[in-house]
Amino acid sequence: MFAVVRTGGKQYRVAPGDKIVVEKLAGNAGDKVTLGDVLLAGDGGSLKSTDGLTVAAEIVAQAKADKVTVFKKRRRHNYRRKKGHRQQHTILRIVAIGDHKAEKKPTKAEKAPAAAASAKTAVAPAKQEGGVTPEEGAGDIAGKPTENPAPNNEAQANPPAQSVDAPPKVSGKKSTGGGKSPKAASTENAAPAKGGAKKSPKAK
Numbered sequence: 001m002f003a004v005v006r007t008g009g010k011q012y013r014v015a016p017g018d019k020i021v022v023e024k025l026a027g028n029a030g031d032k033v034t035l036g037d038v039l040l041a042g043d044g045g046s047l048k049s050t051d052g053l054t055v056a057a058e059i060v061a062q063a064k065a066d067k068v069t070v071f072k073k074r075r076r077h078n079y080r081r082k083k084g085h086r087q088q089h090t091i092l093r094i095v096a097i098g099d100h101k102a103e104k105k106p107t108k109a110e111k112a113p114a115a116a117a118s119a120k121t122a123v124a125p126a127k128q129e130g131g132v133t134p135e136e137g138a139g140d141i142a143g144k145p146t147e148n149p150a151p152n153n154e155a156q157a158n159p160p161a162q163s164v165d166a167p168p169k170v171s172g173k174k175s176t177g178g179g180k181s182p183k184a185a186s187t188e189n190a191a192p193a194k195g196g197a198k199k200s201p202k203a204k
Contacts, residue, residue, distance in 0.1 A: 001048075001100040004040040005055050011039065014055060014094045016102035024062070024088040033057045033092065041097065053098050060091040 002015045008023025025033060035055040041048045065087040072081040095102060 001041070001043045001097050003038050003042075003050075003053070003055055003097045005035045006037040006039055007035055014097070016094055016096055016100055018094045019060065020092050020094070021063075021089050022092055023090070025059070025090045025092075027059045027090075029059055029061050031059045032095075033059060043100075055097050056095040057092040058095050060093050063089050063091055065089055 002013060004011055004013050006012075007025070010023070012020050012022065014020060027033060033056075035057060038050045038053045038055060041050050041053055068085045068087075070081075070083040070085060073079065
């Protein structure tokens with residue numbers, strides 16, 4: 001069920017269990033408040049009469065809104081005024097609308113025993129033939145050590161690295177094709193070394 005109530009010059013649509021922020025009402029946290037100015041009431045898609053209908057609420061807390069700065073100025077008159085304001089509010093929790101009351105939600109203390117009872121009634125994992133659970137059967141296969149693919153001989157495991165400039169080694173017979181052996185790189189036109197002696201300039 002819902003209702004539209006008026007308080008503090010404003011209208012609010014409420015239902016049992018809702019929390020609303022209204023203009024300040026007299027009272028402390030925990031006090032009961034009755035809102036009698038009900039403008040509209042209904043249940044689902046049908047409207048109901050509001051004659052004698054009241055909304056019961058409970059004060060949750062007295063609070064204040066965000067600060068608002070009020071600044072006034074008049075040009076060329078050396079007139080400036082600055083003020084701050086925080087509107088006082090009351091937080092209400094709607095308890096009931098007429099005879100309809102809010103449904104109580106289970107507390108944490110009530111949820112704990114229910115969770116413990118459901119944990120005890122949990123079904124144990126089904127066992128395979130021979131009294132072995134699927135987890136245990138999978139552990140037998142997964143627990144076997146794998147063979148080391150690396151060779152036992154250290155020379156085979158770490159062969160000597162071959163330099164890039166060295167000619168490739170040819171195993172077996174010598175080549176008889178009359179091919180020329182690779183020549184070493186010529187150093188005739190190479191730049192002199194940094195530490196070497198400089199050539200003397202030629203005489204003209």
